[in-house]
Amino acid sequence: MNGKKRCEKGTFSPDGMRAEILNPFVHKLELDNAYDKIRTAIFTVILLPFRVIVICYLIVTAWFLACVGLYGLSEDDLRKKPMTGWRRSLKPLICFIGKMSYLAGGMAISIRGRQASRREAPILVVAPHSSFLDSCIVYATRMSSVIVRKESMDNYVGKLINYTQPVYVWRDDPNSRQNTIKEIIERATSKEDWPQVLIFPEGTCTNRSCLITFKPGGFYPGVPVQPVTIRYPNAKDTVTWTWEGPGALKLLWLTLTQVHSSCEIEFLPVYYPNEEEKRNPKLFARNVRDVMAKALGVPVLDYTYDDCRLIAKAKQLGIPGGASIREVAELRAQLKLDVTNYEVDLIETGLQGSPRWLTLEQFALKMDVLITVPCSRLYKIFVQQPINMMYFPDYLLATLFILYQHEPLSLLIAYGFKIFDGSGMGRLDLTSFEELAARTLNLGPEDAHNLFRGADVEKKEYITYDEFVAYGMKKPELSFVFTRDGSQKVKVQ
Incomplete structure (x- = not known):
């Protein structure tokens, strides 16, 4: 690899050339033959x-x-x-x-x-x-x-x-x-x-x-x-x-x-x-x-080391694309998405009826950007196999995690209720809540199920964000969700 490259926005080495974005915190090693x-x-x-x-x-x-x-x-x-x-x-x-x-x-x-x-x-x-x-x-x-x-x-x-x-x-x-x-x-x-x-x-x-x-x-x-x-x-x-x-x-x-x-x-x-x-x-x-x-x-x-801590926190919480979270932030900056926080506006205006699985062309259209190299790289981070398409809620959660990394985890979960709410009525059924809990609290199906049942006091088979908060505030093991350091895994009994 040529060492004289520009590798990061605002970072140069001697010849000032633009280099591909790297993720220095990932190493893959398998005995593949x-x-x-x-x-x-x-x-x-x-x-x-x-x-x-x-x-x-x-x-x-x-x-x-x-x-x-x-x-x-x-x-x-x-x-x-x-x-x-x-x-x-x-x-x-x-x-x-x-x-x-x-x-x-x-x-x-x-x-x-x-x-x-x-x-x-x-x-x-x-x-x-x-x-x-x-x-x-x-x-x-x-x-x-x-x-x-x-x-x-x-x-x-x-x-x-x-x-x-x-x-x-x-x-x-x-x-x-x-x-x-x-x-x-x-x-x-x-x-x-x-x-x-x-x-x-x-x-x-x-x-x-x-x-x-x-x-x-x-x-x-x-x-x-x-x-x-x-x-x-x-x-x-x-x-x-x-x-x-x-x-x-x-x-x-x-x-x-x-x-x-x-x-x-x-x-x-x-x-x-x-x-x-x-x-x-x-x-x-x-x-x-x-x-x-x-x-x-x-x-x-x-x-920096702070980037390592951010990646570790993202992985611990199960944030989609956690290992590449720093790269997501850089690619968004290259696409100028960090200037407007376009994703927040999308969520606030409502995602009901919008497809969750997107092709590259649909993703670029959704984000109002051209299909460039940064756009393609950003898309590939969230592509799932074997269908070879992006799961858009994963991208939104990763983006919100970056934007609100210094805020209580409850804010991310609040937006998550909007992302996974297919009804538009501000509530999640068990399946949708399990998806959200896996991606923000790193919970398996059984623990997410227990958390859902605890919050669904009236047995309506759905919960609102307020009901989640009311239940979570009473549980010591969920206290980290409401503090600024949301880096702890939770085990719900």
């Missing part, structure tokens, strides 16, 4: 157990050495000054064992370029971040200090992470972001011989199709940084861990049953910020991202 399935089954039996045993042995050994090195040190000690003496001399051995654990799993780590010293670049900026296996960078950089949530340290590998003398993020601290930036600045500008600070500025995992927005936290110190890229040039991508795709255990299983995997780490030249970049961390972050994107040959995309 008999050969792969048979080979994986065989290696699961004869190769996987051996690799797991060796890896566990190596990890336990590294953990034991970390425990020895940390003996007598408190967390305050680790934050006050860098390790010295024999404790520091254990780091190369732990790094060697860590690399061997990857090799035992069939993954060879190759390194290109030269890691700068701390004096040259106090901060290492690593991207793209696409897998839990990216932790190999810690061993490749001689245990640089990572940024880590404090609550994630209460596990088996916490000792190994502590040995990097990490910068802690305290989720329960309302000033966590400011305190983290403050500590990064102190580390980066300290005259003491701290390890380099290692940062994944994207803040979440992507599928490596592009580089998303870099968080500016690591750029506030205004010091030189060294960009570091990670590639996995394998025939089958069994490492990418995104919001939409295989889980960690499946990826680990498929990776360990490959004959051979590889990871390439490249240290790029140190990036020295100019005076403007020192004053503007966001500009500094954008410019470093551009350099890394060019080296990787991928575009840049102004997606």
Whole structure:
């Protein structure tokens, strides 16, 4: 893929060309032929157990050495000054064992370029971040200090992470972001011989199709940084861990049953910020991202961690097209639909008698837009097989979710009553309510049925929105529907 493309509205890379919209949070991985399935089954039996045993042995050994090195040190000690003496001399051995654990799993780590010293670049900026296996960078950089949530340290590998003398993020601290930036600045500008600070500025995992927005936290110190890229040039991508795709255990299983995997780490030249970049961390972050994107040959995309949260919330609630919700927003913007919120007007004027299943031509006519590339892409997100047509209510719900993402979920459900009300009388029967509940509350038929019966006090075989609210307000498990954070699944008894 050519990295010099314009990928997002308002986002450019060097040659200013328009690029296809990407979804960096989706990764599809299936064993789609008999050969792969048979080979994986065989290696699961004869190769996987051996690799797991060796890896566990190596990890336990590294953990034991970390425990020895940390003996007598408190967390305050680790934050006050860098390790010295024999404790520091254990780091190369732990790094060697860590690399061997990857090799035992069939993954060879190759390194290109030269890691700068701390004096040259106090901060290492690593991207793209696409897998839990990216932790190999810690061993490749001689245990640089990572940024880590404090609550994630209460596990088996916490000792190994502590040995990097990490910068802690305290989720329960309302000033966590400011305190983290403050500590990064102190580390980066300290005259003491701290390890380099290692940062994944994207803040979440992507599928490596592009580089998303870099968080500016690591750029506030205004010091030189060294960009570091990670590639996995394998025939089958069994490492990418995104919001939409295989889980960690499946990826680990498929990776360990490959004959051979590889990871390439490249240290790029140190990036020295100019005076403007020192004053503007966001500009500094954008410019470093551009350099890394060019080296990787991928575009840049102004997606953020907030977009990930929005996608996760959409998927959790069962919103149609949830994994592509950010792309839906961008395509609507390209079609200028975000200017008028045309869909809301359609719902308010009434959908009774309108067909629910639409062809591309009917969709374009309905939305009063031309059949262009953005229109076709938007249509395809909501096409259902085997009839190869769009279910229009799905598109409307996804659009309303975007428009009212910061409002209580009850507002979306209120519009849903209008969308699925075929009678025009402001009420839904059981079948229509089940459709709505599946797409906004992620409820199965049984739970939706129970919710409907609870709200239908008079046994009329239909309910209105007001009746739904009256019932829902009395149920603690439905309280999230009426707050601004509608990201919780519901189980109705």
